[in-house]
Amino acid sequence: MKSAVLRFNKEAGRQIVDSALSFKPFLQILSDRADTEASEKKKFYDFILDKFNEHGLASDRVEPECVVNKKDILELIFATLTPLITAEKDYLWALGTPVPEAIFYCTDAFAQFFENNILANHSNDHEHFERSKYEFIYSLVLKKYYNIDAFIKDEKLYAYTDPHTGLSKYLSIQADTRFIDISLKGPLPDLNIADIEHHIYDKEAYQTLIELLPLELFRVDGFSVLTFSDVTLRHAIENIRNLIISNDYNPAALYESVIQSLKTLAGDNKVEFGLLPFLMLNGKPVFEDNDSFRSILVNCALQKDSVDEIFEVLVNSYQKNPKPVFFGTLTEEKTELHPVLDLLRQNGIVSYAVLPIFYNNQLPGVLEIYSREGTISYEHILARLELAIPLLAQLLQNVADEFKSKIERVIKRKFTSLQPSVQWKFNEAAWNYLKAKRKDGAASAEIETISFKDVYPLYGAIDIRDSTTARNLAVKEDSAVLLRLCANTLLEIKKHHQLTLIDELIYECNKWAEKISAQMGTNDEILLSQFFEQKADPFLLHFKSTSPELTGVLQEYFRATKHDDGIAFSRRRELEASIQTINDSVNSYMEQVQPELQQSYPCYFEKFRTDGVEYDIYIGQSIAPDKAFNNLYIKNLRLWQLKSMIEIAGITHSLLSKTAIPLQTTQLIFIHSNPIDISFRNDERRFDVEGTYNIRYEILKKRIDKVRLKGSEERLTQPDKIALVYFNYKEAEEYVQYISYLQEQTLLKIDLEHLELEELQGVTGLKALRVGVNYND
Known part of the structure; x- marks a missing residue:
């Protein structure tokens, strides 16, 4: 055991309350026990009381420095307050002043821990030390005089780094305050609990209490018992x-x-x-x-x-x-x-x-x-x-x-139609189905059709111009490379093997090269693939396994035929990568603008992958029954649609210099001012239109992408322009106003065209607006 004054803080600072070390509260408890105890413990209690009297320590207050040499007395306190079988060398136990400022008696284990950890790491933390003293005193005052538990946690934890392992360890600090007595030095203030209730657990709550309940009114006597126990695990x-x-x-x-x-x-x-x-x-x-x-x-x-x-x-x-x-x-x-x-x-x-x-x-x-x-x-x-x-x-x-x-x-966002704007409807249908299943049985329960009435449709299409032509050209160029490589490989084989069949295959390669250099159709592509799969490749594979001297040249050929990295597919890969870049950029734009789009009024937004990107938007009261619908929302969406097409055109135009094969896009909008009905098709996991009149709208969407100008071979959709198809001018007037506004913003060129379109199957009277995009801005 160590008997010495160990202070928590190097600079003691001012005393915040009238407090002093005293054994009087402890001795009073022993005296009360001695008066009521009938066992042999009474003799032990009397013995301790006599010892304190002999040493003159039963008086009111003493200084810590005056008791450190009274080891026999302090050992009696230790024996009284701890189990007899306690292993003192591992026990972190100490006696301290009533307000936690100093230790005057402790186990050797506590003294060593105090010197190595508490004193070394926290002796200069004045702010924390000061706050701890205030919280400790006020917790005792509020509990005794107002029956309020404040600043009291289940336990206080002390964290430190074990010097042997370098790992964090945690100790639980228990403070036994039974031997601390708080007395008043004047009248007790009336304290309105409501005034401090919301401050009780604040970090700086004691500052409020200093004003309402000054500590000058109290006197603190006794000593505290501190026990540290390892709770690391x-x-x-x-x-x-x-x-x-x-x-x-x-x-x-x-x-x-x-x-x-x-x-x-x-x-x-x-x-x-x-x-x-x-x-x-x-x-x-x-x-x-x-x-x-x-x-x-x-x-x-x-x-x-x-x-x-x-x-x-x-x-x-x-x-x-x-x-x-x-x-x-x-x-x-x-x-x-x-x-x-x-x-x-x-x-x-x-x-x-x-x-x-x-x-x-x-x-x-x-x-x-x-x-x-x-x-x-x-x-x-x-x-x-x-x-x-x-x-x-x-x-x-x-x-x-x-x-x-x-x-x-990802599946929900990319592959299904269950978007947040319509999810509520599916939730209701699922709940109704579960209720019907519980009431009528699984066999008779049917899930209802999800539909929305009177919604306004907006359709747009971003198409990659001449993608089929570009693909045919890529196939033609790759096929020429493969034929040339095949012919050269056959010539190498001929140097080692004299087979007439080799000459016949070389002849076919050359004939195919002449044919595709002039023109190559879809049927030619199929026949050429059959030539390689059924004749050329099996012939070359035979020599790959039987002629080691040809391994190098044959490996080079078959490496060229790999779809992933072979040179015979390089142009097609470049084309696919270019198309993918455009579609990814358009899709990325769509994903980014959707949250903003939904903020004004919830709407259903669905994209389709074609050679480019198509989309349907539906908006109306039935999609958001809890939010009042007004025509201003559809007008806002139409303006957004036109402006978004300008931005998409700008994005795809900027990619011309960044893709291996430059590809242009066309932008198309179909104007349809009347509301329609839509329902969810479970088989296709998407919404579709309902009713004969509405189906006509769906058919028109599929036919207008390649429509031509009336009396001309010119396609309506052109790169660097936005085309808007409509039936009567009243439908188009609103968009004309938007176009004028965007021309004022220098986003569109001053070249608006009013066009009539060719007759489609079962459809006459189609008209269109077409306007150029101003890329400079």
């Missing part, structure tokens, strides 16, 4: 639990914090942990390249560019026999039996284990335990991790669920 478990239930989903930070808590549980900084979720798609394991993963095996595989293969083999094999696997040391013999371990060994791992983590009898992932600095005592580690395993199972399952949700969100 419990705190680490709680930290993992809190991280899992936190709404702030930051995978990287989450994994880092969880693994740090696992290291704290292990109590050994040389032990490392990895978490590897098993993500499944259609029953097969998939690897998501995510920095948040903390799997050492995955990190090693990433360095070798073999992570997908290793991940799939690992998951498939492990799921068949999910049991703990321990490798105390990674020797050369073990890596020969388990080649995947060689990746770990090459990265300095000397000890490795993998544990299956189960959640409801499913395997959402594994826990890795490993070290670079020596063999791990896995039995000891597992015992300390026991309480954390269920939490890790929940964490890994959450990762799997989040992955599944991401897939579902």
Whole structure:
């Protein structure tokens, strides 16, 4: 035991309340016990009381420095307040002044901890120390005189870094205040609880109390008993639990914090942990390249560019026999039996284990335990991790669920028609179906048709001009390359093998080259493919397997025929990449503007992939019954549609210099001012129009994309222009006003055309507006 004055703060500062060390409250409690105790304890209590009287310590107040040499007295207090079998060398226990400012008697363990941690790290933290004193005193005052629990937590935690392991440790601080007496020095102020109630748990609540309840009114006597107990394991478990239930989903930070808590549980900084979720798609394991993963095996595989293969083999094999696997040391013999371990060994791992983590009898992932600095005592580690395993199972399952949700969100956004603006209708239909199923039985319950009445349609199309011509040209150029390469390869074979059939194949190659140099149709493309698949390629494959001297030239030929990177498909790949770039840019624009579009009034927006991008928009009261509809919303949407076409034209025009094959787009709008009805088709997972008149609108949309001007071969849709098709001028007047406005904004050119269109099957009287886009602005 150590008897000395140890101060929490190097600079004691002013005394915030009239307080002093006194044994009087303690002795009063002993005296009361002695008066009522009938056992042998009474003699012990009387003995202690006599000792205090002998040493003159039963008086009102004493200085801490005056009692540090009274070790026999202090040892009696220790014996009274602690169990007899307490191991003093490991027990963090101390006696301090009534207001926590100084320690005057403590165990050796506490003294060493005080010097190495509290004094070394917090002795100059004046602000924290001052606030702690105020909170401590006010908690006692409010409890005694107003029966209010303030500044009282279940426990106070002290965190520090273990100098031996470098890991965080946590101690619970219990303050026994039974031997502290608070007395009044004047009248007790009337305190309106309502005035301070909302301040009670504020960080700076004591500042409010200083004004309402000055501490000059109180006197504090006695001593406090402090006990520190190690709660590191419990705190680490709680930290993992809190991280899992936190709404702030930051995978990287989450994994880092969880693994740090696992290291704290292990109590050994040389032990490392990895978490590897098993993500499944259609029953097969998939690897998501995510920095948040903390799997050492995955990190090693990433360095070798073999992570997908290793991940799939690992998951498939492990799921068949999910049991703990321990490798105390990674020797050369073990890596020969388990080649995947060689990746770990090459990265300095000397000890490795993998544990299956189960959640409801499913395997959402594994826990890795490993070290670079020596063999791990896995039995000891597992015992300390026991309480954390269920939490890790929940964490890994959450990762799997989040992955599944991401897939579902993409499917919902990209492939289905269930958008937020109409989701409410599907929710109602699903609920009505469940109620009918419960009431009438599953056999008779039918789900209702989802429909919306009287909605205004807007249709737009962004088409890639002459994409078919560009594709035919790309096929022609690639075919010429392949024929030339095939002929050259056959000539090389002829040097080693004298076969008349070689000359015949070379002849066919040359004839095909002449034919496609003039013109190449769809039928020619099919016949040429048959020539390669049925004649040329099987002939060349024979020599690939039988003539080693031709390996090089034949490998070059077959490498050229690969769709992914062969030179015989280079122009088609360039074309596909160019088309994809345009469509991706248009789709990206559509995705970005949709939130803004929905803000004014909810509407249904659906895109279709063609050679370019087409879209339908429906807006009306039935889509948002809880929000009053007005024609201003449809007018706003029509203006947006026209302006968006200008922006899309500008985007695609800017791509001309950025794509391998320059492609232009045309922009088309179909004006239809009358509302229509739409219903959801479950078979196609999309909305379609209802009624004979409405179907006519749908048919027209499909026919106007290639319509020509009346009495001319000129197509209505042209690059660098926006075309708007309508039936009568009254429908077009509104758009003419918008065009005039956008011309004033210098977004459109002053070249508006009013055009009549050719007759389509069953349709006459179509007209159009056409106006140029001003790219300079």
